[in-house]
Amino acid sequence: MNSCSSISAKLLRPLRWGLWLGIFLAVCVPLVALGAANPVSRGFQISTLDALSAGVFEGAMSFRELRQYGNFGLGTFAGLDGEMIGLDNRFYQVKHDGAVFPVSDQSQTPFAVVTQFKPTQKILLPGTFTYTELQTALDQKLPSLNYPYALKIHGQFPQLELRSVPGQVPPYPTLGAVVKQQTVFNFQQVSATLVGFRLPQNMQGINAAGYHFHGLTQDKKGGGHLLAGIFRNPIVQVQLIQDWHTSFPDTAAFAQSPAPIP
Ligand SMILES: [Zn+2]
The missing domain is CATH 1.20.5 (Single alpha-helices involved in coiled-coils or other helix-helix interfaces)
Known part of the structure; x- marks a missing residue:
């Protein structure tokens, strides 16, 4: 045996x-x-915020092309015709009156920031926060403030203050002048998703350093650029970005745009 x-x-x-x-x-x-x-995650942007601020609102890239660089992000449309949200492989346009439309592949953007969103970290923030408090709390939880991050917050928000801007015709004014004509939408107890980025100080000018979110309501009937909000126990999905690609538009408008005033 x-x-x-x-x-x-x-x-x-x-x-x-x-x-x-x-x-x-x-x-x-x-x-x-x-x-x-x-490999390492990549952020992509068409044009620079300095150019957009100076009034370079001419279309610089189609959404068909933009889609190749990312399915998640934010930006605007040719003529600064509203706020753009890229979410779940779709692009949405929030017009000045608050109406939301799907974006066609042929539509053009003068400025947009996208990534293929693959979150690697989840930050849970117990408590109630204003938008400013949320930014401070996130700054304390992120592993380093020297990298760009893509951020997604989905949930029920006690309050969200979102805005959109009216489309312009040439000769274009500055971004600051258009923002003065913004329409603000106030949402209470709303289910929504915020799509955004936190960019490091060294990207100021190329883009906006700090936090920048665009929101879309769950019913996809409202949205815009986030101005303020109340966040209760937010769960923030985070993706650290190591590569950043800036595409400088091949347009006369960009080539001739004035240098920003320091
Ligand atoms: Zn915005």
Whole structure:
């Protein structure tokens, strides 16, 4: 009995090693392949905030092309015709009157920021926060303030103050002049998703340093650029971004845009 079992153990040993090798290959090879196919996350922007601030509202890229760089983000439309939200692989336009429309591939953007959103961290913030308090709390939780981050907050908000801006015709005014004509939408107890970025100080000018969110209500009937809000126990999905690609528009409007006033 003993000798018989020792013979079968000897016979089984190579089989067992084969089994372990099979398990190793089945588990580890796909993980390595996944790592290779999923390198550092990238942010992409068309044009610069300085150019937009100076009134360069001419379309610089179609949404068909923008989509190749990301399915998540924010921006605006040719002529500064409202606020753009990129969420779940779709782009939305919030017009000055608050109406929300799906964006066609042919539509053009003068300025947009996108990424392929793959959150790597979840920050839970127990308590109630204003937008300013939320920014302070997030700054304390993020691993470093020297990287860009893509951020998503989905939930029920006691209050959200969002805005949109009216479309312009050439000769374009400055962004600041248009923002004075903004319409503010006040939402109470609203289910919504905020799509945004926190960018480091070293990106000021190219983009806006700090937090920038655009919101879309769950029913997709309202949205805009976030001005203020009340956040209760927010859960913030975070993606650290290591690569940033800025595409400078190949347009006369951008080429001739005035330098920003320091
Ligand atoms: Zn905005």
